[in-house]
Amino acid sequence: MGLDESYEEIVRMAKDGIVIIQDGVIAMVNPALQRMLGYEEEELVGRPVEDILFPTAIHLFEEGQSGLDWTNRNGTSYCAALESSDGRIVNVEFSASHFVLSGRPAVLGIVRDITKEVELEARVTESETKYRRLFDSSPIAYFTLSPRGNVLDVNNAAVNLLGYREDQILRRNLASFVPDESRTNIVQQVTSEVAQGKSLESFEMQLQRKDGRNVWVSVNANLVERGDGSDAIALMALDIDRRKLAEAREHEERARANLYLEVMTHDLNNINQSLLFSLGLLEANPEMPPQFKQHFRDSAWNVRRAARMIANLRTLMRLSTSPPPPQEIDLFGFLQSATAAAQEDFPWKTLEMTTNIEPGKFLIAGHEHIHDVFFNILHNSLTFDEADTVRVEVKAEVLDDLKSVRIEFTDHGPGIPDEAKEFIFRRTGCPDEQIVGRGLGLTLVEQIVRGLGGRIRAENAVEGDHTKGTRFIV
Template sequence: MTGGSQERVKSWISTIQDMRRQGQTGVIILADGLVAHLDETACSLIGRPAESMIGASCTDVAQWLCTTMGLQSCDQFSSFLSGLGQDDTITIPRSVEGRNQADVIMTRIAVKCRTTRIVIVLVSCPCLDPRLAFRAGASSVVYRDLFERNPAAIWEEDFSATKLLLDRLQLESPGNIRERLQSNPDLLDSCVRSIRVIRANRAAAELQGVKSPQELIGSLSEVLSPEGRVAMIEELALLAEGVRNFNIHSVVKAPDGVSRNVRLQISVPDEFAHTLERVLVTMYDISDLISLERELQRDSRAYAAVAEAASSEGTLKELCERVLAAVVQLVDHELGVIRRYDRVSESLVLQAAIGFRADEIHQAVSVNDDKHFASEVARTRQPKFVHDSSDYSPRMRELGVKCAIFWPVLKANGKLWGVLNLATRRDRVLSESDRRFFEIIAHLFGQVIERKTVEEQLRESQAILRSFADATPGPVFIKDNELRLLFINEYMRRGVLEETWIGKTDAQLLPARMAQRSMAEDKEVLAHGARSFEQMLADESSGGVRYFKAFKFPIHVHGRPPLLGGFSLDITKERMAEKRAEEARSRAEFLLDLIGHDLNNMHQGIMTGLELMLRSPLFPSELRDLAESSLSQVTRSISLIDNVRKFALVDRGTSHVLPVDPYDELQAAIVLLQQSFPDQAIALECGVHSGEFLVLADGLLKEVFYNLLHNAVKVSPITPPRIRIVASKDEAGMVEFRFEDWGPGMSDALKSSVFTRLELPRGSGMGLTLVKRIIDSYAGQVWAEDRVKGDPSQGTSFVVKLRQASS
C-alpha cells in the first residue's frame, strides 16, 4: 500500500469513528450505481429489510431515505449517491417537525477498482437510537402510505394556538364554550384562523376541488366552507372539554356545488393530548348512506300505506284515494291524480285527486288528447318527467305546476290499468332515487289494484252467479270432488233449509236408485269431462212422465281437486213439441210426395197435350200465344214443385257429402241449361277442367250450378247471354267458383238479401234461396259481388266456395 493510500484509509477510519461517536451510522456499498451491501444500521435508518434493497438504484435509495427520514431534497441526495470523483460529505436538514429533528450527515468514499466503480456511503443521524430509528422508519412508511392512499379525506391539523386561545378565554371569563362560539361569530372566526393545516391527502384535495394537497396547507379558514361552521363549533367545544376521540356530523359543499353529508372522526394522539399540536380529522362521505336510509324509510312508509290500503274493505276508488294521499306526502308534493284507463271510451277516468279544486280537474281525458301528458303516457306506456319550463304544457302553466311526473300503472300482463300523476308548484328536480321510488310504487300499486279489481270482480261474479242460479227454472248446484254439495240455488232451497243440503251427498238426500245413478254420472264427469244426461221421471200429479236434461261439468281450480257443477232443465214441453213436430213433418212429407207425384202426373198430361196442339198445323194461330203461355206456366209449376221437394231433402239432412268432381256436375248443369233454352244461343266460357279439383258435396251440387247458370241467362239483357266460369284454390284449402254474367247487376241491398228471398223482382223464384241452403249444408260459402268492382252496371259475379276433398 502506498503512502497516499495509507493516509486515505486512515482518513476513512477517522471519519467513520467520528460519525459513530455523533450518532448511529449506517454503511451502504454501491457497485456501478446499484446497492451491493447494507449493514443493519443502514436498514434501520431506511426502514426496509436488506434483501428488498439489494440491486436497487441510487434514486430508489434516495427516495426511501427521503420518505423515512423526512429529508427536504431528494434530488440533492440522489446526485450525491451517484456522484463520481473525490470523497465528500454533506449535511441535509430534516423538515418533519417532531422530537427527533437532527440533520442527516452523509459521507461518500470512492474506491478505485479495475473493472467496478465502488462507492461507500456512510449515513448518520446523530442522537437517534437504532431500534427507535428502525421502528420509526417502518411506521413512517406505513403511516404515509395509509395516509395518502386512504379513500377518506384526512387532514393533519395543528390546534395548539386554538387551544391557547380557548384556555385564555376560559381563564378570563369562564362559561359554556359551545354557547359562546354560537353567539359570537368573530370568536369562531378567530379560532378557525388559528388552526393550521399541516398535511392533507389526495382524497381531501378531491373533496375540496383543488389539484394538489399542497394547496390545502395553511390556515383552515381558507378552506372551511360556510356549511362546516356548525360542525366546527361542536368540534372546538368537545376539544375544549378534553374529549380526544369523537365523531360529529357535518355538511360540506363539493366542487360541483352539491352539498354532501359527511361524518368527521376527530382523533388526538396521546403525545399531543395536552398541546393539540397534532389532530387527525378524517372525513367520510355518508351522503349516499343517508340518502339510502331516507329512501328505505320512505319506501317502508309507502309499502305500509299501500299494504294498509290493500287490506281495507273499501272500494277501488277509496283504495286509490288512500294510496295517493300517502304517496303525495312521501315525495313532498302538493298535487296528485290517479286515472283509470277505460277501454270502451278510450279515456282516462278520474279515480282520485289531491290538491285540486273541482273546477281544476277533468273527470275524463281522451287517450288521444295531445294536450295532456297523461294521455301521452297512456299511449306510450313510458313514464314522463317534466321539470323544465320549456316542456310545460298550457295546462301546467295554468295550474302553476313547475315539476310533474306521470307514471303508467300496468297490470301483471303488461296491459295498462291507468296513470299516476304527482306534481308540485315548487321548483324541484327529480332525482334518480325519486324515479326508482315511483317505479316501485307504481309496480306495487298496479299489483294491489289488480288484486282489488279481482276481488271486486269475484264478489260481483258471486252475486251474478247466485242471481243467475236463483232465476234458473230448475236445480243448480256445485259439489266438491267427494260429491258433497257446496252450493244450491233457490229452486233447490224451496221448502227446505239450505243447511240440510250443504255438505251432504246424493246418497243422503235422494232415493237409493236415483242417488246411485246421479253419483255414477258425477264420477263419470269428474273422470272424463262435461256430459249431459236425459232423465225421464214419473209425474205424480198428472200420471204421465216428465223429461229433464241434466248438464254436469268439472270446475277446475288451480292447485286444487276439481269441483263439479251442474244444472237441470225441465224439457217436457220441448220433447212433446218435438214429437208433435216430427209427426207433422211426417204428414207433410207424405202429403208432399203424394201431391208432387199426382200433380206431376197431371202436369205431364197437360204439357203433352199443349205440345201436341202447338205442333199441329190445324191449331188456330190466334190461340197459339195463349197455349205457349199455358205451357210456360205448367213448366214453372213443375219447377216449383221440384224445388220444394229439394228444399225438403236439404232440410231433412239425410244427405252425406262425398268427394265429387265439380266438372262432372257442371257439365250436367250445362246440359240442363241448354234443354231449358233450346232455341237460344248462350256464350258460355268454362274454365273448369275434369280432374282438376275434388270437393265435398253430393248430387245436389248440379242444382247449385244449374240455378246460377239459369239465373244468369234469365236476367241477361244481351243476346246471346254471356257467362264465364272460373275456378281456383285459395290459401285456406277452399275451391272457389265464380259465375260471371254481363247482366244489369245488383244494388248492395239486393246482394245482401238475394239468397234469403223466396221471390225476387226479376223472377228468379226460389232458385238462389235453394242454392244458399245447399251450400250451407256443405259447410261452404256463397255470395254475390260486382263483376267489375265498384260498378254494378257491368254485371254480377256469384262466388261459391267449397271444401276441397283429398284425392
C-alpha cells in the same frame, strides 16, 4: 298447600292450564292457566271460581260439575267459557276429577284452550248454513247420491221436481224414480261413468214423478268428497220438459208439413206432366194455326217453371230437415249435368259456356246439391238474358293454400240493380218485383252454399255499370 313439591313442580311445567278448586274457591293455578287468562297467580288464588267464568256461560260450568262422581276415577269432561283479564271469552275444554287435598275434597281441573277450534267450527257451521241455504233455494234440482245411486240428500227443487216429500226420497235408489223401461241401464250408466272420475254433462233422461208423469231432465254429475271422507255423486237435474215437448211438437209439425209438401208436390208434378203432354200434342198438331203455337210454347215454359219451383221447394225442405253429409266431389261432373239440364229448359236458346273446370282439377267438400247451385245460376242467366245465344264464363281457382275454392259465374244479361243485389238470395223482403219474380232458385243456391260453410255474393260484371251483366261469386 298440601301438594308434594315434586308434584307441584310438574303441575307448573304443564302446557295445559291446571286449576285446583276447593269449597268453590281457587286454591291453585299453574302458569299456563295464568297466561291463558292474563292474570298473575296472586290475582286468582283465593277468589271464587265464578269470578273467572264468563257471565252468560256460568251454567255450562255448573252443569259440568254436577256430573262429577266420586266413584268415577276418570272424572268428566265438558266445555266451558272463561273470562280473561281483558274481558275476552276463552272457550275451554274442562276435564275435572275429585281428589282429597289436605283432608278435604277438592276438584282438579285440566283446562285446554279450544277458542280457535270453536271459532273454526263456527265459521264452518256458518259456511254450511250458507251453502245449505243456497242449496235449498236453487231453482235447479240437486241430488247427492252414494256410489251405488242411493239418494243421500236433496234440495227443495228436487222435492218439487219429483212431487214426493223429502223423507220419501232419501235412502231410495235413483233407479226407483226412473221409468221402468230404462231404469237399470240409465242409473248404471250415470253411476259407473262418474265413479271412474268422469264428469257427466248434459245427459238427457226421464224421471218419474209421484203422480206417474214422466219429466225430462238434463243431468250433470261429478264425484265429490263428503265431510267424512267418503265419495259421493253430486247430480244436478235441470227440468227440460217444456223444451222436449216443444221439440216434439216442432218435429210433429215439421213431419206433417213435409207430408203435405210431399203430397202436394207429387200431385202438382203429375198435373204438370199432364199439362206438358197436352200442350206438346196441341203444338205438334199440323192443323193448329201458327199464331197459337207461340202461346202453347209460352204455356209449356211456365209449366216447366212451376215444376222447377216445386223441385226447389222440396230441396229447401230436405236441406232444413236432413242435409246430406259433405264428401269429396269433383266439380266437373256437376257442371256438365247442370249445363245440360239448364239448356234443356230453353230449346230456343243456345248456352255458350267457357270454363276452366276440368275432370279431377277441382275437388271440394260437397254433396249432390252442388248440381242445384250450378243449375240455378246458369238457369238465371238463360232466363233474363234475351239474346238467342247466352254467353257465360265459369272460372274456378283454389284459394288459401288448398283450403277453399272460388267459382265465378259471369253473364252478359241485363244485370241486377245495385240496390237489389242484397235481396236476390232472399225470397221475401225485396222491394223489386222483378227480383221477387226470380222464384226460389237463388234462395236455394244461398242455402246450399251456406250449409257447406261457403259464401255467395253478386256483383257487376263491369265495375260501375250494372246493365252489362252479373258476376256470381261462390
